[in-house]
Amino acid sequence: MKPARLVVYVCFLKDATADVIPKMVHELMRLRVCESTDGHLVRLPELPGSLLxxxxxxxxxxxxxGRLQYHGNACRAEAEALFAAFAEQCGVALQEKSAPDxxxxxxxxxxxxxxxxxLESDGPGTSLLEF
Amino acid sequence: MKPARLVVYVCFLKDATADVIPKMVHELMRLRVCESTDGHLVRLPELPGSLLxxxxxxxxxxxxxGRLQYHGNACRAEAEALFAAFAEQCGVALQEKSAPDxxxxxxxxxxxxxxxxxLESDGPGTSLLEF
Structure with a gap:
């Protein structure tokens, strides 16, 4: 079976701190947004499914x-550190919650x-989560 | 040259009416979010670039x-009509504003x-517009 895969686009705004990351990871792991082979919506760790x-x-x-402005974003150094921490905590959580094999x-x-x-998607569904 | 292409995901919420569509189309046509071959951000009609x-x-x-609920969405019949109108008005605007060839x-x-x-994207950029 080709692994089901969830793609997450992430952006940190100005007031974001490291406290928000465990909440994001928790929500991502418990949200039933992945389709299993029998068509049910399940959590990512229930599938052999990687996260991008x-x-x-x-x-x-x-x-x-007519132009996009980015004054509301976290500065680059902060956003980079938050992104790294988010990716790392997602890795730990997915390993903890998924079947060993x-x-x-x-x-x-x-x-x-x-x-x-x-990206190749069968029935794409885009969701928006704000923290 | 492979055409630059803009992908727009659209969802209509409960209170959406047809009045919003010209505003959406106007914004989409004037927003500098497409990259030209020399790396500048230009409007979609400035490129040989289709819209999906x-x-x-x-x-x-x-x-x-842990689940997503959709109580805030427009009902299916309304959303379907708004979607059709949006696609049609985008078509008219793109034809009007693009070079004939x-x-x-x-x-x-x-x-x-x-x-x-x-979807295949070189330097993907996702923007969020609310109307």
Whole structure:
């Protein structure tokens, strides 16, 4: 079976602190958003399903006069540290909660780098979570 | 040159009316979010770049106790009509504003159907616009 995979785009705003990360990880692990082979919505750790985390500072943009401004985003150094902590805590949680033979891992992009993304989705569903 | 392409995920909430559609289309056409071949951010109609519109009712979900609820979404019949009007008005605007030989078109999914999405992105940027 091809692993089910969840893609998470993450952006930290100005007032974000490390306290928010365990809440994000908890929500991500308990949310029933992954489709199992029999069509039920299950939690990510219930599947042999890896998680891809994409740093996406553009999510914090506000449109003004035809351009996007990013005044509300955390500064780069802070966002980079928060992103690294989030990816690490997701890895620990997924390993703890998944079956030992699931082979599920956390994959992530590099904060601040331009990178390629390829995505193939059967019945795409995009959800928005704010913390 | 491979056409630059913008992917728009759209969800209509309960209080949405047809009045909002011209505002959405206007913003989409004027927003500098597309990268030209020389790396500048330009408006979609400035490129030979098609627009893909994906109906995405899941965007309206609110997380509650590990599940997503959709009480805030427009009902299916209304959302379907708004989606059709939005896709049509995008098509008209893109044709009006693009160069005649651009070959740019509006493509869209079918509201309420399960469908495949394949996406390949060089430096993905996700923006959030609320109307």
């Amino acid at each position: 985390i994409v740093p996406q500072a553009t999510l914090g943009g506000r449109s003004k006069a 699931s082979g599920s891992v956390v994959l992530h992009g590099t904060y601040g780098s331009r990178q390629m993304l390829e | 519109i994906v109906p995405q009712a899941t965007l309206g979900g609110r997380s509650k106790a 651009s070959g740019s078109v509006v493509l869209h999914g079918t509201y309420g159907s399960r469908q495949m999405l394949e």
